[in-house]
Amino acid sequence: MSKKRISRRKFVRDVATGLSFTIVPPHVLGARGRNRLAPSDKLNIACIGVGGMGANDVRGVGKTENIYALCDVDDRQAAQSFSAFPLAKRFKDFRVMLDKEGKNIDAVTVSTPDHTHTVAGMAAMKLGKHTRIQKPLARTLWEVKQLEDMARKAKVATQMGNQGHAEEGTRLIREWVETGLIGTVREIQLWTNRPIWPQAIDRPLEEYHTPATLDWDLWLGPVPERPYNPAYAPFKWRGWWDFGTGALGDIACHSMDASFWALNLGYPTRIEAESTKLYPETAPACSRITYSFAAKGSRPPVTVVWRDGSLYPPRPKEITDPLAWPFDTSGQLWIGDAGKLIAGIYGEHPRLLDEVKQAGVTAHPVPQKYPRTEGVYAEWIAACKGGPPAGSNIPDHSGPLTEMVLLGNLAVRTAQPIDVNPATGAVLTNVPEELVKPRYRAGWGW
Structure with missing residues (x-):
């Protein structure tokens, strides 16, 4: 029997042709092949809330991944993202988006106002989608608990958008503290110039037409209905308790993060707040909130003091020029029994106030103990593709961190000290359930 010779070129061509019919795309395997994605595969990401900070998040994940769908209740706010990713499918209602396109979506970002974080995040995780939610995770303690429980149940990659947790500064702070460069830490002072939006006001009574580009009912989402007013949207919602969490919710998930992580703070035992005049529907103009943490393991008790409204802590003696304090409109001061350090609200640019020690650690850096990341978006994306969990994942870090932050708002709004079970986070003081x-x-449950 004669044998017909096959040229190498024809062999390669035939094999390639065969392969083109036998390779199965991940989405054919179901749920876009969740837990099957290789690091080289691109995620199909759906972004909910794509204006403002949401536009930054879209760009952040869109650098390496496929922006499959964009969802925003306001076409005007979303215009920048729509223009940057013209091939992405467009939606106004995330519920419709997830219902129609869920099978094609791997991961979801949520960058809406605080009051819709939970309903959007829960809907995404319930479908088994990796989920990234802007800070704070939610507006209330109960909602944070729901997100924590769902993240554990769904076993998806999660992250909160407190970017400092993935950066160099926060790791340096922990390594410096654990090396003993400022001794034992017993006190931390935090401050911010927020609010930079109106609050300490009553509900407006003027009537306005809703902008044609905005679906106001969808913007309200789960909260009680009220007429549209530019006092709420697009930017001024943070100071309204129905929509936001005030200056504390905006910034403390950043500035409290390093101490929460480095000192293993957990839940406080007591929170006491002072503030300017309280208003029923909006946060006060200025507040000072003191968190007391019990001793834990080898760590002694710690006091964390928060100030907003451009109220600043006393100038450390190491800074002799009164005009040099504060060093920034927002920041943090760590006080140990052998020194002090300062840093920005994201943990950036940490510096020892002892100039000799600072020169020493600059010349001879402490050994790196905690792995560095390639950035907050890359960290979450790697987790979505089977890598280690993001540092600020919901169940283990950002959930409990957000709970700690929101306890401060309870103390402010009730004008009374709040006692907490440090083991469980349960609120021991009677507070209104709402x-x-x-x-x-x-229509806004899950």
Whole structure:
């Protein structure tokens, strides 16, 4: 029997042709092949809330991944993202998006106002989608707990958008503290110039037409109905308790992060707040909140003091020029029994106030103990593709961190000290239930 010779070129061509019919795309395997994605594969990401900070998040994940869908209740706010990713499918209602396109989506970012973080995040995780939520995770303690529980149940990669946790400064702070460069830490002072939006005001009574580009009912989402007013959207919602969490919710998930992580703070035992005049619907103009943490393991008790409204802590003696304090409009000061350090609200640019020690650690850096990341977006994306969990994942870090932050708002709003079980985070002081667990409008559950 004669044998027909096959040229190498024809062999390669035939094999390639065969392969083109036998390779199965991940989405054919179901749920876009969740837990099957290789690091080289691109995620199909759907972004909810794509204006403002949301536009930054879209660009951040869109550098390496496929922006599959964009969802925003306001076409005007979303215009920048729509223009940057013209091939992405567009939606106004994330519920419709997830229902129609869920099978094609791997991961979801949520960058809406605080009051819709939970309903959007829960809907995404319930479908088994990796989920990234802007800070703070939620508006109330109950909602944070729901997100924590769902993240554990769904076993998806999660992250909160407190970017400092993935950066160099936060790791340096922990390594410096653990090396003993400032001794034993017993006190931390935090401050911010926020609010930079109106609060300490009553509900407006003027009537306005809703902008044609905005679906106001969808913007309200789960919260009680009220007429549109530019006092709320697009930017001024943070100071309204129905929509936001004030200056504390905006910044403390950044500035409290390093101490929460480095000192293993956990839940406080007591929170006491002072503030300017309280208003029923908005946060006060200025507040000072003191968190007391019990001793834990080898760590002694720690006091964390928060100030907003451009109220600043006393100038450390190491800074002799009164005009040099504060060094920035927002920041943090760590006080140990052998020195002090300062840093920005994201943990950036940490510096020892002892100039000799600072020169020493600059010349001879302490050994790196904690792995560095390639940035907050890359960290989450790697986790979505089977890598280690993001540092600020919901169940282990950002959930409990957000709970700690929101306890401060309870103390402010009730004008009384709040006692907490440090083992469970349970609030021991009687507070109105609606401050802990919101009531959603019909159609906005999960």
